Amino acid sequence: MQVIATAGHVDHGKSTLVRALTGMEPDRWAEERRRGLTIDLGFAWLTLPSGDQVAFVDVPGHERFVPNMLAGVGPVPAVLLTVAADGGWMPQSAEHLAALDALGIRHGVLAVTRCDLADPGPARREALARISATSLGQVEAVAVSAVTGEGVPELLDALGRLAASLPVADPAAPVRLWVDRSFSIKGSGTVVTGTLPAGTVRRGQELLVTPAMEVVRVRGIESLKEPADQVSGVARVALNLRGADRGTLSRGMALVTAGQWTLTSEVDVRLPDYPAGERPRPPRALTVHIGSARSTARVRMLGGPIARLALHDALPLHIGDRVLLRDPGDAGGGLPAQARPAQDRTAQARTARSAWPALVGATVLDVTPLPLSRRGAAASAAAELAAWPDPPAAADLLRRHGLLRAGALRAMGIADHPAPVTGDWLADPVHWAALRRRLAEAVTSHAQHQPLAPGLPLEAARAALGVPDRRIVEALAGPPLAILDGSIRPAATAAARALPEKVLAAVRALRQDLAAQPFLAPDATRLRDLGLDPRALAAAERAGLLLRLSEQIVLAPGADAQAARLLAGLPAPFSAAQAREVLRTTRRVAIPLLQYLDRTGVTERLTDDRRRLSGR
Ligand SMILES: Nc1nc2c(ncn2[C@@H]2O[C@H](COP(=O)(O)OP(=O)(O)O)[C@@H](O)[C@H]2O)c(=O)[nH]1
Numbered sequence: 001m002q003v004i005a006t007a008g009h010v011d012h013g014k015s016t017l018v019r020a021l022t023g024m025e026p027d028r029w030a031e032e033r034r035r036g037l038t039i040d041l042g043f044a045w046l047t048l049p050s051g052d053q054v055a056f057v058d059v060p061g062h063e064r065f066v067p068n069m070l071a072g073v074g075p076v077p078a079v080l081l082t083v084a085a086d087g088g089w090m091p092q093s094a095e096h097l098a099a100l101d102a103l104g105i106r107h108g109v110l111a112v113t114r115c116d117l118a119d120p121g122p123a124r125r126e127a128l129a130r131i132s133a134t135s136l137g138q139v140e141a142v143a144v145s146a147v148t149g150e151g152v153p154e155l156l157d158a159l160g161r162l163a164a165s166l167p168v169a170d171p172a173a174p175v176r177l178w179v180d181r182s183f184s185i186k187g188s189g190t191v192v193t194g195t196l197p198a199g200t201v202r203r204g205q206e207l208l209v210t211p212a213m214e215v216v217r218v219r220g221i222e223s224l225k226e227p228a229d230q231v232s233g234v235a236r237v238a239l240n241l242r243g244a245d246r247g248t249l250s251r252g253m254a255l256v257t258a259g260q261w262t263l264t265s266e267v268d269v270r271l272p273d274y275p276a277g278e279r280p281r282p283p284r285a286l287t288v289h290i291g292s293a294r295s296t297a298r299v300r301m302l303g304g305p306i307a308r309l310a311l312h313d314a315l316p317l318h319i320g321d322r323v324l325l326r327d328p329g330d331a332g333g334g335l336p337a338q339a340r341p342a343q344d345r346t347a348q349a350r351t352a353r354s355a356w357p358a359l360v361g362a363t364v365l366d367v368t369p370l371p372l373s374r375r376g377a378a379a380s381a382a383a384e385l386a387a388w389p390d391p392p393a394a395a396d397l398l399r400r401h402g403l404l405r406a407g408a409l410r411a412m413g414i415a416d417h418p419a420p421v422t423g424d425w426l427a428d429p430v431h432w433a434a435l436r437r438r439l440a441e442a443v444t445s446h447a448q449h450q451p452l453a454p455g456l457p458l459e460a461a462r463a464a465l466g467v468p469d470r471r472i473v474e475a476l477a478g479p480p481l482a483i484l485d486g487s488i489r490p491a492a493t494a495a496a497r498a499l500p501e502k503v504l505a506a507v508r509a510l511r512q513d514l515a516a517q518p519f520l521a522p523d524a525t526r527l528r529d530l531g532l533d534p535r536a537l538a539a540a541e542r543a544g545l546l547l548r549l550s551e552q553i554v555l556a557p558g559a560d561a562q563a564a565r566l567l568a569g570l571p572a573p574f575s576a577a578q579a580r581e582v583l584r585t586t587r588r589v590a591i592p593l594l595q596y597l598d599r600t601g602v603t604e605r606l607t608d609d610r611r612r613l614s615g616r
């Protein structure tokens, strides 16, 4: 199924055309039929020769009902624009087109209606010229008369081509059904209807109703008056709901899948770009439209094309959503400047630089923006957001937020993300490195101030870093840090605490021996007497208590640096014998020590078996 909204000036034949195409009456209210005026949204549908079903959302053209028009067009991917052959381009033609452009709608057909009353040529030419300058670009145009039936078959063909050209909606996408009608049926309770743009609704499924996020269960589904077990977007759907209180559901609320949307009343958005210095100042308050919802919003320009919107009503949003900003106090009744009467235009020209457009589209960049408390925070946020790609990726959000849960990112509408650092936590690599550094500093400073404490307690570390989850601290406390008994300390200290007391005592005795003669490694007998087998030596090495040159030859840590200092005093190159002498040790130790120094890049072995310090 495809859903197509009508658009165009009042009395340009939208409802009549829908009636002619579908044989159904889109004006639902007695008052609408009596006055011959569409006030609210109407719904009708037909099956194309191709077998495709097309549902129409017929909107009112009158300027007083623009909010209703926007509620109908909001969730719909394609439009049937009308302009009357005898009426020509009119203010609401322009206003509706500006709305479609602001919403970023890219697919449509132009019907030049009432072609039995006038030559459709001029109206068609002007309409196509204006449409081509918007997100709709090039569209097909068909001249029709609902009275003579002329052009109706051609229009059906054009609608078939339009339906076939529309992108296929993802049936696995998260559900966000904007409610456009709600009523109760005796005996079966509450029913809501809406245009499902993507995703699948199933009978028995639970959904949340925004903004209260109350759980409702889908008791029954109808699409175009036919019952269904499940319906995938794009579709018109009517859902019979269990759990919804009578009368609590209304237009502008949305039914959403749990965990897949961020309910937010603060968003950062990108507005259309202007040359530097020519950006008009927004009014203090604007009306934000998305789907069938609208909310007033305070606007704060952060810099360049970036603004922060504080919404009066929380909305379920994704990054990348298009929202429409409408100036409710606009003197032209919401008209774009070029569509206003002449005397109005003169007034406009005087204030051209400060004239904010009546309708403007914005792209949501962040649905959980950070507070702007620091001096200069707004400008730097604007600079960062202005440089984001469209649509932004997980890496962009992580750079801004540092740490995010994968679930939170999904609720922002971003499914792809890098591997978590722990649990479902994702981190920006630069932020992660900084946290590691800060944790190491906190552990060191804690050890200096409280030398007798067993280490920095995890919770204290969490608070010091200002991170939201202790598991993040645990993931940060890798080498050279380690966690022992709920406290963080340098890994060496932690490993030392883990050594058996017997081994610790033996190592202490050994270090005593080495204090006087740092390069006379204890021999096998001494090691055996102290009970230090290769396993114990390895553990002591891991704890940073010993420097191990080979399996059985150990010195105190730092002996290598001390040796390098002594060797630097020898004329270069020097022999192993000279080294042994200056280090006051035996060949048994000197050779593995020199080899260790070779390995670690301190010394360099020449072809004649002599050495010199590297870099000399
Ligand atoms: N002669 C003629 N009149 C039409 C045609 N289409 C609509 N009308 C008339 O134009 C008026 C406005 O039509 P309507 O469908 O209500 O316009 P809407 O406000 O755009 O929905 C009605 O009186 C219709 O009967 C047409 O093709 N030919």
Ligand SMILES: [Mg+2]
Binding pocket: 014, 015, 016, 037, 038, 059, 060, 061
């Ligand atoms: Mg109408």
